[in-house]
Amino acid sequence: MAAPQSNIINALLDWLEDNLDQPLSLDDVAAKAGFSKWYLQRMFKYATGHNLGAYTRARRLSMAALALRVTSRPIQDIGTLYHFESQPIFGRAFKRQFAQSPGSYRCAPDWPLSRFCPPIRLGAASLPKPDFIIMPEIHLVGVTKCYSCTLEQIDDFFHHDVRPHIWHKYLDKATTLPSVLYGLNCLVPGEKKRKGERDMIFQYTTAKEPDFLPDYFPKGQSVVIKRGIYAQFTYNGTAEGLQDFIILIYGTAMSNLGLTRRQGQDIEIFYPQPKQHPLGNYVFHCKYLIPIRH
16 A cells, blocks of 8 residues: 555544544544545555454444453443443444453453454554563562542553652662562552542552662562463563553554463563663663463
């Protein structure tokens, strides 16, 4: 496909991704792209290999699946947010894509990602590939911070990295750093007891080995990384690019690899270099591990 047309489709894909929770008709999408409905559908199919309407529906269902796993919002509310006309219509469409009902999907102990529809990225770089490792049990000392958001805020939340705030809080006074730093994170549904409370809680623990506890690090709690199988992805880049890397892993790589996430925390292992500080804009090395069934 010619570059101008690829640029048009990429811009349309970005716009669709930003508006999955908005009412979108084919007329709306065609008007945004500036083409007739017939020509736009033909061009989209040629560029991506996907039917435009089916792709939009699959992306909405994938976002709904994410909301089911990480928020406490009622199933009907999630279906409504992504513009399914009723709970039965949402349930049937969800079961066609994920082979189980929304309720069963939410309650399952493991999280299969093979049926997610990843966002299409024309001309994107190759996806990160993991090593599959058995992580031994590790005992650490850490400090946990919790952040929360509503379902409507979830996309903005995922694109806002909280790590710099945490590092400022706990490491800003550091003159030296240990050779290894750990970050443990997980998403848990909020406890919706009253209207207006948060739907999702993000728990992040900054941790290090007990034999390196400098004065600037607050007294923390005991943290245990449980032994198990992990998909280990390697990141080399600046701090500001790490969150986009994680979104790429969960949004595309895990689905394309057909992986199933088991219960447990994601583990980040940082290897600071001498004279480097986690708040600096330099290239650093990080391993990102996701607990999986393999």
